[in-house]
Amino acid sequence: MSATSATPSSGSSAAQSPQSKRPRKRLATGYRILLISLSSLIVAGLLFVAIRMFGYVEGTEFAPKHFQTRRFSFYEIPLVHWQITPIRRVSTTPETARYLTQSKTLVMPNSVPTRWDLVEIKHGVQSLEPRDPALLVDHLRLMEDGTAVWKQWSKKNPKLAKQFWPTIDKLADRELYILIPRLMELTRDVEDVATLKTVVADYLAEEYVSLIRDMRDAERDELADALLAEALEESPNNPELQSLKKDRQTADPVGQT
Structure with a gap:
């Protein structure tokens, strides 16, 4: 009698074992989801702070x-x-x-x-x-x-301004910003248009000569030729610019014809 009653009891315990594991699996899955969610929130928060501070x-x-x-x-x-x-x-x-x-x-x-x-x-x-x-x-x-x-x-100096600012605008258009501060310093105390023209022409011719030579040394001949042509339009009688033109014609007679 006792042996007969022991068999169902053992089977019942074995049958309940898989069911008792399911809540544990669900709990583990829930922890993983929570961990992923928290990690995502932390990463998003750090990214937000980084963007606000450094972005x-x-x-x-x-x-x-x-x-x-x-x-x-x-x-x-x-x-x-x-x-x-x-x-x-x-x-x-x-x-x-x-x-x-x-x-x-x-x-x-x-x-x-x-x-x-x-x-x-x-x-x-x-x-x-x-x-x-x-x-x-x-x-x-x-x-x-x-x-x-x-x-x-x-x-205060409308005539000077009419002569001066178009030159500044032209330098900016050529991206020659580096020449502007010194030019503004040289012309600030000039009192007549004739002197202004002379100061501007002499300064720019000197700087153009230096830039053109640097460009030639760097083998940027096309850019140097373009700048030389523009410089000669403004100072056609400048001896150094004329010398650069002759040097270029001698070095490349075909390209200068």
Whole structure:
């Protein structure tokens, strides 16, 4: 009797064993899902903080053919530099530049700018990185005692301004920003147009000669020839420019015919 009753009891225990394991499997699966979810949230949170701290990009651009500046900003994924938000742009044209175009000291095309040169850029917490156009834009921004310095100079010297600013505009259009600060320094205290023309012509001719020689040494002959042609238009009688022209004709008589 006792042997007969023991057999069902043993079978019942064996039958319940798989069922008792199912809750444990469900619990383990739940823990895994929770762990994955928490890990994803942590990664997303860290990425969000990294983007907020290091992924914000801002800077300034300058349109040399229109004498306008604008500020831009967007977010990117740091390190890989993947842009993740649209670019936001806001006009920031300095007071001096606005005066020059509004007063017709500079006559700009009546069109939307298509060329923008990078003035400065900043990635995240890094320092602002200026580029060559900043050499001009910093002067356009220059203020003393709440007054725009070069706007005031242009208003006091309208004839000089009419002669001076188109030259600056031409240098910017040629991306020769590096020549601008010294030229502005040389002409700031000039009092008559004739002297201004002489100062500008002599300075630019000297700098063009140096640039053309550097370009020739670097075997950038096409760029050197183009700059020489432009320089000769402005200073056709300059002996050093004429000498460079003769040297080029001697070195490449076919290309100069």
